[in-house]
Amino acid sequence: EELVAAKKELxxxxxxxxxxxxxNTSRIKEVRKNIARIQTMIVEKANAAE
Incomplete structure (x- = not known):
C-alpha cells in the first residue's frame, strides 16, 4: 500500500x-530511497515467513 503511494508520488x-x-528536485531522491526501504522491508518479511 505504501509502495504504491510512493511510486505514484515518484x-x-x-x-x-x-x-x-x-x-524541490531533491524530493525525487528522497522518494526513491523510501521506495527502496519499503521494498527491503517486504523482502525481509517474506524471508522471515519462510
Missing amino acids: FNLRFQNATNQLD
Whole structure:
C-alpha cells in the first residue's frame, strides 16, 4: 500500500520535473530511497515467513 503511494508520488514528481514545475528536485531522491526501504522491508518479511 505504501509502495504504491510512493511510486505514484515518484511518477508525479518526475512529470513535474519534466515540465519544469518542480521546485524541490531533491524530493525525487528522497522518494526513491523510501521506495527502496519499503521494498527491503517486504523482502525481509517474506524471508522471515519462510
